[in-house]
Amino acid sequence: MTFQEAILKSASCNTRHLLLGNGFSIACIPTIFTYNSLFAEADFSDNPEIELAFKKLSTTDFELVINALEKSSVLLPAYSEKLDELCGKMSLDADKIKELLIDTIANRHPEYPSQIEQEKYSYCRKFLSNFVFKGSKGRVYTLNYDLLLYWTLMHEIDNEGFKLVHNDGFGRDTIVENGEIEVANELTWQGKASNQNIHYIHGALHLFDVGFQLEKFSWVNTGTTLIQQARMALRLNKFPLFVTEGDSEKKMSKITHNAYLFNSYESFDGVAQAGFGKPGNTCLFTYGVSFSENDRHIFNKVANGKIKKLFVGIYGDPSSTNNQHIISLAESLKSSRSIHPLEIDYYDSQTANVWG
Structure with missing residues (x-):
């Protein structure tokens, strides 16, 4: 079906969630986002x-x-x-x-947000508005560690006709000193919060581990590019937080040893479980997700969960080898459910016009 048809079919669900894979980045700039690690x-x-x-x-x-x-x-x-x-x-x-x-x-990454055309941001924000809009409890999870999602969410556009509501969990700490309230310069992760609806499950290039806290680098606040900030941070032994491991078990090891990553993983698990007891009336869309074996830790949550509907984005000919592999793995999630049935529909990801 088309993406629009999938959205209409999902209208019976109370909440839509979104999982993004590398195809999200490839669709924006195919020449530089085709790497695996x-x-x-x-x-x-x-x-x-x-x-x-x-x-x-x-x-x-x-x-x-x-x-x-x-x-x-x-x-x-x-x-x-x-x-x-x-x-x-x-x-x-x-x-x-x-x-x-x-x-x-x-x-392998644009240095400035302005290197992506305004029109692409407009299309992508419209796509995201199906999941994180005012009044929605939808959440967006990404397996990518590039900056495209972050840049798009920050790229406010006048007269859009909709309101994107996004919270990645970062903010400025307040410090009380001598009776005066001071606001910290750094953007740091504020800890587990129910209103965080943007999750970088495998980390991201703008998130840096400084040992006792996790900081978010922002080009807007500094005027310094990601690459320049990253070089300065590495000299101070601050490392970008992302999962570069090549298999699912090693990825899980990294995730479980970091509070931010584990919180995002638990959040996704909560979505997959769709609440306690009976299945909640929610659905999950995937876009650009290859269902590869090294992300098995993600899909096991869907297989063992209670979420009712899964809408899987397919790029190109459904009968191609790659797409048949995706369909086979997606169907295996369905067949693994013994108590709470999982409904799966497939949509043509090109019709989503994510980047125009």
């Missing part, structure tokens, strides 16, 4: 020993390898005084990985 895109040709370090630690997590190298460079001299040169190289390699991480991001 930052690790797969990184160029290790000048530093083969760094690539080997990732393999030895069985990870694609940049932060984990950087931390391992930095800690080893400090720890090894305690065991031998002859390792100064090796420790120095480990420390330098940790810095090289930081630059490699930023260079990879820079090569």
Whole structure:
């Protein structure tokens, strides 16, 4: 069916939720958003020993390898005084990985919001208005860590005819000092809140872990681009929060060890469960989601949940190999339900005109 037909059919539901996958970004700028992971895109040709370090630690997590190298460079001299040169190289390699991480991001992401046409923002905001509008309890979840969703939500347009209501959970802390109330400069995650309706389940490039809190970088407040802010943050050992692992189990390990990520994951679980007891009258739309095995931790929640309806976006010929794979995996969610039936419909994602 068309996206418009799917929306009409979902009108019987009290609430619509949305799950975005990499196809959301590819539809905007196909030439730069076709990567599967930052690790797969990184160029290790000048530093083969760094690539080997990732393999030895069985990870694609940049932060984990950087931390391992930095800690080893400090720890090894305690065991031998002859390792100064090796420790120095480990420390330098940790810095090289930081630059490699930023260079990879820079090569695969627009630097300014203005590099995306105004018309594209208008279409995307109209698409999102089906899920996060005034009076709605809908939520948007994204598996992507690029900035397109964030930029679109922040791109206010005059005379739209609708009101997008969005809350990503970040705000400014207030501090009382000598009887005076001061507002912090940083945007930080305010913790679990029922009104948060935008969730980056796998993190995002503008979210940075500073150890004791999670900060959100904003171009509007600083006039400094993401790439410049990221470079400055990495020099201070602040890392962008995103899940770069290549399989579902490792992704879950990262998610469960971070309060923000785990809260978003629990929120999605709540949507999949559709309330307690009997199934709630809610539905979930997917757009640009490939139903890949490395996101099994996401779809297991739907399989084990009680949400009534699932609308799956299909791009192109439904009989193609890729689409048949998506349909097969989606149907497996349906067949796994034994008590609470799951209704699945498929819609042509091109008819959603997400970016025009």
